[in-house]
Amino acid sequence: MMLPSPRPLVAAILCLYLGSSLLLAVADAKVRHYDWDISYQKKSPDCFEKLAVTVNGEAPGPTIYATQGDTVVVTVHNKLETENTAIHWHGIRQIDTPWADGVAGVTQCPILPGETFTYRFVVDRAGTYMYHAHYGMQRVAGLNGMIVVSVPDGFVEPFTYDEEHTVLLEDWWHKSVYDQATGLSAKPFVFVGEPQSLLINGRGIFNCSKPVPATGTCNTSSPDCGLRSLFTVVPGKTYLLRIGSLTSLSSLSFEIEGHSMTVVEADGHYVRPFVVRNLFIYSGETYSVLVKADQDPRRNYWATSHMVGRNASTTPSGKAIVNYVGNDPQMTPPTAPTTGPPWNNTAIRVEQSRAIVAHPGYVVPAPARADRTLLLLNTQNNIDGHIKWTINGVSLHFPATPYLVSMKHGLTAAYDQRPPLDSYDLMGHDISAPAPTNGTIGSPVYRLAFDSVVDVVLQNSNMLNNMSETHPWHLHGHDFWVLGHGDGKFDPTADAWRLLNVKDPIMKNTVPLHPDGWTAIRFHANNPGVWLFHCHIEAHVFMGMGVVFEEGVERVRRLPSSIMGCGHSKGLH
Template sequence: MFTYLLPICLALCQTVLSKTLIYDWDVTWVWASPDGFGRPVAGINNRFPCPPIEATVGDRVIVNLNNKLGNETTSLHFHGIYQTGTSAMDGPSGVTQCPIPPGASFTYDFVVNQSGTYWYHSHNKGQYIDGLRGPFIIRDAAAPFKFDEELTITLSDWYQGQAPDLINYFMSAANEAAGGSEPIPNSALIGDTQNTKFNVKPKTTYLVHVLNIGSFVGAYLKIDGHEMTIVEADGVYTESQAVDELYLTVAQRYSVLVTTKDDTSQNSAILSTLDTSMFDDFPPWANPDVYGYLIYDSSKSLPPVSPLRDYNVFDDFDLIPQDRQTAFTKVDEQIMITMNFEDDDGINRAIVNNVTYIPQNVPTLYTAMSAPKDVVMNPLIYGVNSNAFVLKFNQTIEIVLINLDSGGHPWHLHGHKFQVIARSPANTTYEASAIHPPQTPMRRDTILVYTGGYIVLRFQADNPGIQLFHCHIEWHVEAGLIATLVEAPDVLQDTQSIPHDHYQVCKSQNIPTKGNAAGNTQNWLDLTGANTNISTNDYGALVNPPKRKRRSRVMRSLSNQG
């Protein structure tokens, strides 16, 4: 009897103790030098690094966002947050909202009924490359492990050039003629700076939240002389797994337990390096190494450091969820996706099933909310270039993603944590007969698919809304490596709404909020006027981009990175 009542009592106590957390944030330009090179970065309330969001399971989070950048639109996505019942708060521009123009305000309002390590970032035309990003930590009094204190360590790549110019060059014919490579980051950061110091106490167990908030490459992490024990991955509690090093693709997170030493006579080094195997070339000005320090005694000197080059990482496929959820065995719908890149009239574009993603005239959520019942489940109304798949409520979905590209890609699913049923080695052909689901598959929201390989993912479509499924390399997002999962739009219409201030942001920019992808409200199957052409002069989030490509200025920006 008491065993049965305990979860109910805990849930009731959590509801009573829940708080409303209000963040009043101005998005502003800040002059900062994260790696020693000064430049404008996108910050919050004239500060950089951006502040963390810290909540407890059951809390209501309200972010009042004011765009004071002056020259760019913006948005915020809360990475890994399900947004159950609040799809309008997910944040990707052109998908669940309109971009927020300079001078406008926008309110995000949602409840967090999940725990773990998450983050927020602009989901607007590559903008978070310029720094609009930060940790989002959700605490849980019922966590299945014990610790004394907490630390948060963010890892990232960093560019000395600004995102609009870098995007413009990446998406140019000149870059495609040179091989179509992604811009190489100048440096690596810990805590959005370098040589970060973390004060620690001896004989203390820390829950360390580790996040890769970069825009391109994976990162390795090692704490000299300290073992790490993984207890959470992307918000999923795991069975304890001791490791010496971590590898995190862009957007992945871990919580690890680290117990400090008894001896305080020496401080300890934190070593991190970017995954340079993802670089198409390695220019001499690029520095992939960064260091931090556990400070036991501030009067003692910092320890000597050397670059991390011995990679000994645990395969995250072998992590076991603590709740032991078994693999879904009955698949109701299978989605087959191939991904690659192609030369599209001289521009390097990503393709999903041979179609590149292009934002539509009407944000996809607004199409779903305004569509008549007889067409809302028809993927055609969402536009050919939205790469839309319409899911039925509560069905078990299997995604088979086949990577035809010559590089690995971290794929992220909004609104869910998927079961990783299979991940092949590099350069392996997909064969359905070779798939043997593990009994308790790893779950997370971001997973690496290897070069020329495949992944098989499963989840239940129990969260009505618009869920992007995309590579989290920001250059590839801009190139169109995105699919759109329109999840139970019939249920969505009956259970959710879009706030008035969200509509007003669209109205102020003359962006339609009703109709199919083309904005047609008369004939929903007529897509005349829908966006099918790629931008040939893409300057990211700039409101008034140059009318002509200023290649000389872009090339100077790129060369200045050296």
Template sequence: MSNLGTSRNRPLDRCLAHDPRHGCPWGPMNVTNTDAYKKRPDTGVTRTYDFTISRETAAPDGIETELLLVNSQFPGPVIECDWGDSVEITVRNNISDEGTAIHWHGMLQQETPWMDGVPGVAQCPIAPGSSYTYIFKPELYGTGWYHSHYEAQAASGFSGPLVIHGPNHVDYDIDIGPITISDYFHQFYDTITKGFLDNKVEVTLSDNNLINGKNSYDGNDAPLASFNFTSGKRHRLRLINTSAFAVQKISIDGYDLTVIANDFVPIVPYSTDVVTLAPGQRSDVVVSATGKPADAVWLRAYKPPNCSPGKQGSFLATAAIFYENADRTQMPVTQPGPNAYDHYCGNDPLSRTVPAYPLTPGEPGVTEILPVELRPNGSSNLWYMANRTFRVDYSDPQLLNARNGNLEFPHIQNVHNYGSNSSLRFIVQNTGFQPHPVHIHGHNFWVLQEGPCKDNETVFPHGQPPFSHVFSPGEASDHFGGGRGAQHHRGLEVSPVEESLEKRHDDKPRPRPDIIGDYGSCWDGSIVNPRNPQRRDVQMLLPGHYIVIQWEQDNPGVWPLHCEYIMSNLPLNRVKS
């Protein structure tokens, strides 16, 4: 279905417009001397793509199911351009009974916020039988991806890689290209969504794990992905977690991986034997082929059950790496490293991830505390951020209203206008049992700090219903999918939740739901690497933990801040007018 992860897939070039006399189009601009948020080349080149979105029967792991495919491919075609190019993608909706829209994950969309691809926020959906052309200029460079932002269509295969060639600060010889890793479901997304709501936000169990859309299922010998190594060469791998829910642990048996970029942010290189990616996150790594010309080794993608609920046998995907003289009729026999099946759900320590181009956050114009809660709402449960949940009107996009000067939005749309405030700082506190990969549109955020919340009295000093229990990491693992071999069970007993909806601690005043930020803080005010904190567009927020994020208000628009889980979105839209 896709050339990615096959012998037919060619390595990527350093850039598409290489000039032997002058090199790539960014010339002297490099990782350490250029602030890509403010300065970039202008090639005058537009790269064009034509996408047809259709519902088709396919069998990536040998089991036929209905998927939403881009040009009949899964993963979708690679979008490739140079830093300084523009891209133009015409999307034709061939789905007969529903709309669609594409979000270009990690694109800042400076000066083009209507191209962000979120229906009800930036645009109306693309109607069945209709088309829409996205035109924008990528501001940053590196590895990204695109996916449907309409309902949960991305859970049924509607996604693909996006590569913006740019300067390199770590040398390598061969660019292997995108390696997408994703959990996978044998049911169409609408069935998953219905079960998700009927079961009061119980995370749906995935059926498999895929690398570049490939893996076997239950011993059926469906084709695996494969990659080529050349002995003595350094290889760049562009790792992308396109999962609906799963945290992914990526490793190569017996090899270290040098991490050179997270999301669209080049970083000071560091070495690890396992790369951890939450949904939506990307890491570019360089791997030295130190083996012999006849070697073959396994690349592994493992989704820990305590982070990523799945059916038994669904947690591991493997791909074969063949050296130039390897016998390709024989599968590798290498063994996993000691940390390949690590069960920690969080990202690497903030101290390890140092941006190569330093930027220092100033004092924020606004600081707010945002507890994330799961609350019952009639027949189901909904996610709330700071006492508010979220709905949009597909036929009345928020950005169009803001452009027309209408900044009064219905309360349920959860829009907050920060006007001319220079920067925003949020202490996002996870009171529940699920991890949340927090994603921002239109910006990269600094990740200033992270850590555990002691208890609910820290988050809700004025009292809160007992169902807002802060789980310890161990409790969260027990409730969220269980350990390896354990049976999955609900993270919440629904009856006690509903019975306690109106209960409060009698000896404490009730919180004021009309005041955003009237909560306690888990954060002690410390910042990791305050002169140059980590930057990225997705950061994992563990159960019972907090993260502190900050970004500059330098990009006018309406930008969602939400959980990247495909069916757990909890947007809190931010308006800069």
């Protein structure tokens, strides 16, 4: 699976140029058609009945299976009654199809009820990816799923296994997303609160007898919820688990009781294998791990997801069963479920982040230095009574007209023309104190020179409650090199640059910014289009925690009229 190459050198060359690996596979490339109805359905994933936004009646939606080089065509029929949608293909770089990235307000007008929209894109690199709604907080309503892109026949991966399975991790609220969003926009601010449950492959457990703010129909014996076998293993065999997290808020630790996991892939890139008992995974990330069925086969084992980074003692852990063949798949393991690592041990999480480097045979050399460096400070601000996240003082608000259309067509009235700042008050800002009441709400764009190399240092700082949180940042349209994670404030005048890893950095599309620290990434601005870069916590991006990059929009081909029709793009074609 994933990056196909028997020889490291070939692999490296393959990776150097976007899309080139596609050429090797194109002879066998297939078109994979999917036809999706998006509709509301009553679902009880954790036993509590709630309206979910579903794909063909299911939440999560079906896993998309394709082979590297294939073209995926998803025809989306919006059958919601009054609500629009847009679907993002998370981790797919959309080379030559920037209008298919599925971000309402950035790459397309949303799909209206009654309309049909077709996403067509090439999956140019093998690996584990995901999809989800990218419109308001709609993803949290259930519209998400996984994408598995296999290596072409004949390519040999740098590891072996007998079977593979997907594991999608989520957190789940009983309040509707409309309710959540209303609170986040309200004066005074109402936070979404901790999730009621953690789901593993769309299934969780909620104690129906527990009083909660919004109760409703809850049935612990519903066949839709409760403990279930994730998969069945045969003693001695090795399994590849493709694990993805599309949590709304939660950073997670995933483990399988008694079993080690060898991490071999991250966001579609081979990593130098390392062994963990528990995998820390942040919203927007995917990992593949190898698990060998090497434990006592007379019993089953717990697979669990635990929240970390937040003291969410009210949220029960996600639980599922790993079944050893011959046992009843529903047989509860005889041991108590694992409890996970301490929620507030940041150090072990940073340590694991640092362990993720490129597989020696698959290092994609990073450019030696950047043409431009952005130091992006996040602060939580009170703007006119609303609590917002800002990046260098600006809280991102999506314009009514998608950037891709307005920038390609010169609709300068459609977004803020004043460029955002490349840096912040490095000397003056104390990251261990909350930001003062300031900041603005806007829709500016970082215009990047095409083909330039860009460094971004994400700088964490304390929120209004004087705490610092984890923020997994996701970049659309690219993978980036993860150059390093550090504590405190990044000092660009000091030795910090020398300490960054340019030797074997992993490439990813999502990376955590840890509490009280910084994360440095580098990317090549060589994919014409307009791309969102944002915290993947749904409440945070909703509160403005993101920036927009433009590069080579003049090189983008004629835009399809299907992405237009809203805001200033009415009448364009």
